[in-house]
Amino acid sequence: xxxxxxxxxxxxxxxxxxxxxSAEPVxxxxxxxxxxxxxxxxNLEKSRTFYQGFLGYEEAFHLSKPxxxxxxxxxxxxxxxxxxLVNEPDRGEGLQDYYAIAISSVEQMRLYLASHGVKVxxxxxxxxxxxxxxEVTDPDHHKVRFVEYxxxxxxxxxxxxxxxxxxxxxxxxxxxxxxxxxxxxxxxxGKILGCKETWRGNGPGSKTLNWVNMRLHNGSNHVEYxxxxxxxxxxxxxxxxxxxxxxxxxxxxxxxLESRPGRKAYPREMKIHHGVDxxxxxxxxxxxxxxxxxxxxxxxxxxxxxxSTLPPP
Numbered sequence: 001x002x003x004x005x006x007x008x009x010x011x012x013x014x015x016x017x018x019x020x021x022s023a024e025p026v027x028x029x030x031x032x033x034x035x036x037x038x039x040x041x042x043n044l045e046k047s048r049t050f051y052q053g054f055l056g057y058e059e060a061f062h063l064s065k066p067x068x069x070x071x072x073x074x075x076x077x078x079x080x081x082x083x084x085l086v087n088e089p090d091r092g093e094g095l096q097d098y099y100a101i102a103i104s105s106v107e108q109m110r111l112y113l114a115s116h117g118v119k120v121x122x123x124x125x126x127x128x129x130x131x132x133x134x135e136v137t138d139p140d141h142h143k144v145r146f147v148e149y150x151x152x153x154x155x156x157x158x159x160x161x162x163x164x165x166x167x168x169x170x171x172x173x174x175x176x177x178x179x180x181x182x183x184x185x186x187x188x189x190g191k192i193l194g195c196k197e198t199w200r201g202n203g204p205g206s207k208t209l210n211w212v213n214m215r216l217h218n219g220s221n222h223v224e225y226x227x228x229x230x231x232x233x234x235x236x237x238x239x240x241x242x243x244x245x246x247x248x249x250x251x252x253x254x255x256x257l258e259s260r261p262g263r264k265a266y267p268r269e270m271k272i273h274h275g276v277d278x279x280x281x282x283x284x285x286x287x288x289x290x291x292x293x294x295x296x297x298x299x300x301x302x303x304x305x306x307x308s309t310l311p312p313p
Contacts, residue, residue, distance in 0.1 A: 026115045028194060029108040033219040034172050035100035035147050036074075037243045038084035039290045040091050044070055046287040047085050051075050054262030055245075055284075055292070056166030057083065060158040063128055072128070074154070076162040077245070081172040082155070092234025094290035096241050098135065098143035099175045101193075101216065106132040106148040116192045129154040139184035140231065142177050168253060168294060169245035172221070174213070176242040176293075178232070179225040182212065182312040189214050189223060198222065200307045201276045208313040211276075229313040238289025250280035250296050257282070278305040 041047040051057050057075040060082070065071045073085040086097045103109050106124045114120045118136055127133035127145070130153030135145045149155050163170075179185045189195040194217035202210045212225040226240045247253045250272055257263060257270060268285060275281050278299040284292050299305065 026108070026112040028112050028217070030104040031193065031217045031219055032080070032102045032104070033216060033221040034081060034175055035102040035145075035149070036082040036084055037099045037172065037175055038072075038086050038097040039286070039288070040088055040095050040097055041085045041286070041288050042088075042090035043287060044073060044085060044087045048073060049262065049265055050286050051083065051085070054257070054260060054266055055168045056164060056260070058162040058164050058167075060162040061154050074129070076158060077167070077172050078163065078170050079155075079159050080149070083172075083243075090288060092237060094238025094241055094285070094288060095234055096142070096177075096237075096290075098145055099177075099243075100133075100145035100147045103146050103148060106134055106146055109146045110134050113192065118188075118192065131155060138177075138188050139181060140177065140179050168257065169247050171246045173244040173246040173295060173297075174222045174224050176224040176226050176240065176244070178237065178241055179212075179227050180229070180231045182209075182225065182227060185225055186214075193217060195223065199277060199304065201305065202308040202310050203276065207310065209308055209310045213277075227313055238285060239291055242291040242293055244293040244295050246295055246297050248297060250282060250294070253294055254282050257284075274300065276305060278303065 048059070052059065052075070057077065060074050060076040062073040063071045070087050072087065075083040075085070077083060080102060084097070110120050110124060113136060120136055121134050124132050124134055127147060131150050132148040133145055135143055138144050190197065195214035196217070198213045198215050200209055200212045202208065208227070210227055212227065213222050214225065215222040232240065254270060254272060266284070270282055270284060273281050273283065275295070278301070279296045280300060281293050281295040284294065286292065
């Protein structure tokens with residue numbers, strides 16, 4: 001009888017320990033930075049001329065459609081960051097297709113997001129480049145990919161290659177997304193993904209907050225909210241939805257761009273702008289209107305601009 005009681009107690013303890021183990025929260029995997037940014041282009045050759053001939057990037061590889069034409073051309077910023085040119089009919093000025101965040105384990109992220117109520121795929125998939133990936137939708141309906149680079153993927157095979165000195169920048173600093181509800185965006189990017197707010201700002205004369213920078217957990221890149229009461233229609237997003245390339249010296253970068261042969265094919269004026277965030281920048285737009293911020297790493301005098309105290313729109 002005593003042995004039976006001891007055995008029953010042992011079974012009960014084991015059951016309780018297993019229940020406690022299964023109730024442990026899923027740990028968020030390490031987030032290492034922005035992996036790539038994909039934007040629609042309606043004329044691939046014009047876009048290649050802009051990104052390669054003017055900004056100086058090299059095409060690392062491309063994917064083909066069934067008819068043999070190019071579906072996506074992939075330009076390399078560095079071994080971990082890429083720009084995707086999605087060769088499809090124009091869907092609106094500067095319209096983003098998706099962007100990707102690099103993480104240490106996609107399966108762990110899938111389980112983690114599911115445990116926080118985010119709708120996720122039933123299983124991890126391979127992206128078109130051979131990496132582990134899941135794709136979710138953020139509160140403002142942006143497609144966000146979480147990608148785990150694999151050595152045998154197209155990215156892995158390009159490691160150490162396609163990195164010409166002509167690149168205007170070797171770091172994709174941030175992506176800018178349109179946000180209509182600050183609280184909902186923070187619930188996803190802040191509470192769930194662990195992004196940390198580093199700065200918020202407003203334009204001259206604005207009565208409401210315009211921008212919020214959210215640094216990715218474990219990384220130096222960030223997501224920039226572009227705040228709106230009403231999200232602009234597709235044909236009016238090119239000046240807002242954007243990505244940012246970082247440089248050490250803005251005057252030098254501008255002089256470099258002005259001297260390039262590709263400048264002749266670029267019709268817009270370029271000038272240095274002193275941003276509200278106290279950083280110098282030069283903005284350019286690709287043939288479809290996507291804005292690319294070329295921005296200094298550090299503030300002009302080394303002092304970050306104070307955050308805005310205005311309410312969100």
